[in-house]
Each structure stands twice: as C-alpha cells, then as structure tokens.
Amino acid sequence: MMTTDVESPPRAEAPSDPAGTPVDRPRLEHDLRAARSVFSGGFTVLCALLSLIAAFPLFGVLYMLIERGAARLSWSTLVELPPSAIQTEGGGFGNALAGTVFMVLIAGLIAVPAGVFAAVFLAEFGKDRPLAAAIRFGAKVLTGMPSIIAGIFGYALVVLTTGSFSAYAGGVALSILMLPIVTLTAEQAIRAVPAKMKEAAVGMGATPTQVVWRVTLPTAMPSILTGVMLAVARAAGETAPLLFTAQFTYFALRVDRLENAPSLAVLIYEFSGSPYEHQIALAWSASLVLVLLVLVFNLGGQLLARRNELARTR
Amino acid sequence: MTAIELPQRPAPSNGSADGIVIDLKLDRLWYGDFFAVRDTHMPIERGSITAFIGPSGCGKSTALRCLNRMNDLVEGFRFEGHVRFQDQDIYHPRIDPVAVRRHIGMVFQQPNPFAMSVYKNVAFGLKLNGYKGDYAERVELALRRAALWDEVKDKLKQSGLSLSGGQQQRLCIARAIATEPAVLLMDEPCSALDPIATRKIEELMLELKERYTIAIVTHNLQQAQRVADKTGFMYVDTSQGGRTGYLVEYRPTRELFDDPREQATKDYIAGQFS
Amino acid sequence: MSPPHVTSLPRPPTAGEKAVDVTFRHGTFAVGLGVLGLLALIVVEIGGVAAPALREQGLQFLHGETWDANQQVYGIRPQIWGTLYSSTIALVVGGVLGIAVALFISQGFLPRKLELLLKTVIELLAAIPSVVYGLWGIFFVLPALRPVTEAIHDAFGDFALFSPRSAGPNLLGGSLVLAIMILPTVTAVSRDAFAAVPGKVREAAFGLGATRWECIFGVVLPTASSGVFGALVLAFGRALGETMALAMLLGNRNEFSWSLFAPSNTLASLIANTFPEATGTERNALMCAAIVLLLITLAVNVLGTLILARTNRRLRGLA
Incomplete structure (x- = not known):
C-alpha cells in the first residue's frame, strides 16, 4: 500500500556525533511482543470474532427464508385463499396480502396527515416552546411502546365500540405505530429546509400558512416521504396489534362489512404452529413475501434519504 | 528538568552531525488518484522552528502530516520518497507508526480536547506511555510550559470543553508536550483563535523551541516571520490539469521574505502584504 | 406615447387568507396536542377495561403465581419474572455482540464503503418482522439448540439452572432469538454514538501515539458511553415489549422457574397467546397485565430517551 524507500532500512548501529558520544536513538520498530501490540491485536481478533458470531444468525435468517420460502412461491400462492388443514396441496395467501395492504393503507391515511400536521407544529410554530418539547418527548415514548399495547388499545377503542373485529380496527391500531415515526422524521425534514428559502417567501408578504404550504412542505416532501416509507415498513410487519383488532380468517377480505380480516403477519403466526407441512411451507413463503415487502419500503426510504442528502450538499 | 522514563528526548546538541532531526523528502504523493504533492524536500533542523507557508491546497498540511504518519489514517494515501527521523526511515515496514507518533507530537488546526477533565486531558499521553511517576507534577509542568497553569x-476537574478557544488550544499543546516528545508539529494552530490568543501561542512557541523542534503550518505570513527560523514556501502547480503542490523554495525566514529568489514567491509575498 | 399601464399588485392579505392562516396554525397545534393526548388516552382506555379485574384481584395480581380462568384467579408473577429474565439474557448477549459489531463497522477496521454498506444492511435487518424471527426460531434455533442443551443437562443437570431435560420450547432458545432481534438496534444506535465522536478528537489520540484500541478505550468509549448506555436501555425496552417471537418460542407455561431449559412465559406473550380465546374476567385480567407491561416499558423508554438526549447535548460541545 505504501511506497517506501526499501533500500534504506533503519540503520542498525548507532552513529556517533563528532564528539564521540553515542546518539540516543528512539526505538520505533514494531514490537509484536510489547504489551501494547498484544493488547491491540488481541482485541481486534476478539472484536472480529464477535462480529462474525453476530453475523451468522442474521444472515442465517435470510438464507433460510429464501431457501424455504422460494420453494412454494408462485403466482397462485399470491392470489389463492389459504388451504384448510385437510387440504394437502394448492392454496395461497392472496387474502392475507390484500388484507395487509388494505390495513396499512388505512393506517397511512390516518397517520400521515396527522403526523405531518404535528410535525409542522413542532418545527414551525411550536419550536422551542415547552409544549413542543413535551410533544416531541411523547412521540419518542410512543415509538418505544410495545406494539401489543397498540393492539390492545385498538381493541378497547374500536373493537369494543363497534362490537366486531375488522380491517378498520386493524388499520387504527397500525396507525398508532406509524404516527410517531412520521411525526419525528417529518419534523427533521421540515427543519432541514434552509431558512433563507422561507425568509424569501416571508419577505414577499406570505402568511405563515402560505409559507408552509408553498415553500416548506414542497421542499421537505422527499424527506417526509422517506419517513412515511419507513413507517409503512414498520406497520406492514406487525403482528401483535392485528391479533387483537383484525384477528384472522381463511376467507377473502371484506371491506364492506365489519368482520375478521386476514393479514400476512397473522397468517404466518397461525400456520407456524400448524402440524401440517403444507401450511408450514406456506408460512415460509408468506414470510419471504412479507420480508420483501418490508425491505423494499425500507430500502426505498433509505435510498431516497441518501439522494436528498446528495442533492442538498451539491 | 527531572529525569523521566518517557520517550527519551535527545539533548539538543546531540543527533546527526548536520543537526537534522527529520529529513522530509516527498518526490510524489497521492491520495487515491489525486496527485497531491511533488518534489518537496525539507530537512528540518533541531531546536528550531520551521514554517510551511503557501496558498490553500498547496499541500503544506499534507507535508506536515507525513512527518508523524497521520496520513496513514487517510484511505488511498501513498508516496514516493522518504521521511527520516533521526536517521530512521519512519515509513519502513518495520516501523510502528504508533511509536513514531509518541516521539513526534501534534497540535491540530481546531482545538480538540477530549470530553474529559483538564487534568485527564493532559494525563492522557502519560497514561498511554505507562508513566509510573507523579502525575500531578507532570500535569502541572506541562500546563505551566503551555502558559495555561x-x-x-x-x-x-472541569471539562476541557468548558475552556475558551484559546485556552483549549493551549490545553492541546500541554497535552502534546506532557510526554516530552522530540518534535512538535503544529497544523495552523492559531487559525481558530483571536489575535490575543494567537499572540500567546506564538510566545509559547518561541519558549518551547528551547526544548523541542517545532514544525508549523501557517497561512499567516506575519506569523511565519515572527516565529520561524526557516520557512518553506509551497505553491500549486495546475499545469498538468490537476492541483499538485510543490516546494518553491526553502531558506532561512529572513532571506526568504527579504530576497525571494523565485518569481512565484515574490508574487505571493507581494500579494499577501499589499 | 404613454407607457403601458401596469397595475400595482400588492394588496393586504384578504380576510379569507387570514382565516385560513389562523385555522391552520391552530389545527397543527391541536394535532400536535393530539399526540400527547393519544398517549394519555392509551393509558385511560386500557385502564378502564382493566379496572374491574384489578379491583377484584387486588395486589394478589402482582405477586400471585396462578393463572386460572376456571377459578378466576389471576397472578402474573411468573410472567413478570419471565419478561425480566429473558430480556436480561437477551440484553447481555445482544449487547456484547451489538457493541462489538458497532465498533467493528465504525473504527476504521474496514474500508469506508464497506462500513456504510454494513450499516445499511444492519438497519435493514432491524426491520425484519418479529413473527419471521419467531418462525426461524421454531425451525432452526430450537432444533439446533437441542443437542447442546441436552449435553449440558447430562453434565450439570444437578444445577437448577439446567434442570429439566428440555424437549421443545424453552427460555434459552427464546432469549437467544430475542438477543438477535435487539442486536441491530444496539448496533445502529451505538454506532451513531461512536460516529458522533468528532474525527478531530480521535485524531488527537492518534497524534499522541495511541494505538487503535487505546483510542477506542481511552477516548471513543468514554465520550460515547452515555450514547451506548442509551442504546442498551432502548434495546432492553424493546426486548421487554417483544411479543410474537417469544409467544412462539417460550412454550407459554405460567410457572416460575430459574431454569434456562424450562418453558416460560412473558407478559406480552401471555397476552398474545391467551387473548384470542379469552372471555369475560380473563380478558379484563389480561388488560391488567397490559397495564403492568406498559408501565414497565414506559419507565425504561423514558429513561433511554432522556439518556440519549443528554448525550446529544454533551456531544454538541465537542463539535
């Protein structure tokens, strides 16, 4: 890597100055037996080893997912209804895929506008007021709340009120998980809009609302979208909230009636405990589809974020 | 001064016959594909202050950072030539860069104290070298020498970050000299400081010169004139389409400023003072 | 020739514009307040459903060891124990590995591009749904662990820690999967803390002649320590509330045990496993368990958030 002057290795014998006294030459050579070298090398090896141990299961999950999941994957698995226990072949999880998409959509319709509005307040109007700090703190606490609590809340709020499990109750429960993510990322996005752009609009006599709608939000939109995609990725994979609000059904998704609704995540949970090979295989395929769905949104969000960063630094 | 077990600093009169501590010779130097520096040969004399001046991007900081192998931390760095510290080629594969940096200390452009107390900042290097003696005494000594005591x-006990900018920089100097390195490198040490703090640091350098060899990068020509014994002027060559720095001339400071030999030097000095 | 007539455009904002402005600003305020309100509503709603059961069971609920719907006796001490036990094991294993990975991908051991790639990969792994980890646990971790646990049991079976010869779901398997699940969180947050240590500060250590590990132990870890601690607390909070993987792997047994190899249960997986079939008083009792879980995780999360906020303030002085 380094081009060095190999022809002149460190001189072995100490030269002397004209007075004849030996020069005090510092020892600079690598000394592999020095405590410092052993310590440093040992920790590097230990750290690499621990990282390897950590990497093994993480990539093991992905490997097994692809190996087992891809086996049963086909167009018909993506559209057909789940097989009953006695059915030994065919069937799929079309209803669950539709259910997941529908419930995440409902959740997004609730959480995205609410989250962006709250973010506008935090970043533009509330700023450093104690109330804004409290809301920010509340949102952070909500992010860390166990998702099962969101499910129970959805049950108490929607299921008990309407008297039935439903896709809509599922959507409400998921929206509680999405809301703090959208709020916090959108606030960051809005804050990143350069002050000089807003000042230009203010200087032309725009009202605060006009500044937000015509300048701030359009400029921040790509970054807000990143947050939305991350939130969608989180919501799509959640199981616990749906267990209490949508439950599961072998039948097609009905959006015109309040009744149990299917989803990929709950299907995986149901079939994972099944004694029938056929259903277990479908659970793996559904996992692969779910993970792909989640990763696409996650990766999309991250790529978008990186592109924005590049655009901003240019 | 008291006898110590730390890296032994040779008495100023000792060393190579010609009094050269570090012989810096950069024939060609790259960062990845970027050809950054060429033809720069600067022997640095013991017990003196040597300044590197020139416009920004001329590679003066790069040259300085070759002296204690700080450039190793930059990916893609490689060069042809040699850097000899007391007659040892410090880029020889057998040489441990970590050991080099213990003998050749460095003060950076931005004050960079650690997020720990003033005391611990100064004691950091002592601990690194496994010093067994009286820490309080050495810390006080270093802080006194850095005119900060x-x-x-x-x-x-307060955090090093609670000091003012000028104090932080002197704390960094104290931290660097606590272990008595042979050479002290300073990379634009005053660029982040106000004039009063700058003056304190300059006075400090003139005092420290008695015990340490100092090499300093500065963009301030007056500063070079005030403190440096010898000065190297570096300039940027854009003729090949790149931006490659090179050494124009390297002479005693007084001569360089009063009677520059090269046209580039004349123009630069005239431009900076007009 | 007269110059073309140009109208002067400026006019004061119309009443309509002003009304929109005021409405919108108050609207965002209301929605913002709604976020806080939601948090309060969650506690009130769940508390409301839980209240009757809590009144009926009293303090016995917290320290009782029986969960029996037929006799309407509900105690959650084994589940509280299982929650803390599994999360602690996960935190120790996942914490050590997670910090090691964070150091490995932030301290210049690898080329910069590879570091960024691995950072992205780890963030993606954090997004894998927990039900998928559960599925993997059932079909890979539990079978793979079995010969190991059996060998340990045969050798050290006298210790309570290894007492039943496990056959199927057990605490250790669940906790290890949990450790893998929180690992990306630990790594991502502590990597950020390490990366927030300014380059000039690390440079100062190298300039003094520190080796890479002397720099890590002397400067990087102390500077980032509260960030790493915050990462561990947040990960612990995640582990406490983790539901699906543990519901699938622990065996759902409501008994107190020290053993690593015995089936166990946690608050979250008790709720997940029991709720769908529960009715009447049992549902209310499950709501009580949810309140306890909520309080524990809230406390841990508030702590973690405060610690991370303090870290950021402290590091700002460095930049």
Missing part, C-alpha cells in the same frame, strides 16, 4: 489551576 495560572488560568486553570483551580479548575483541573
């Missing part, structure tokens, strides 16, 4: 003696 009187200002911080009552707040040794």
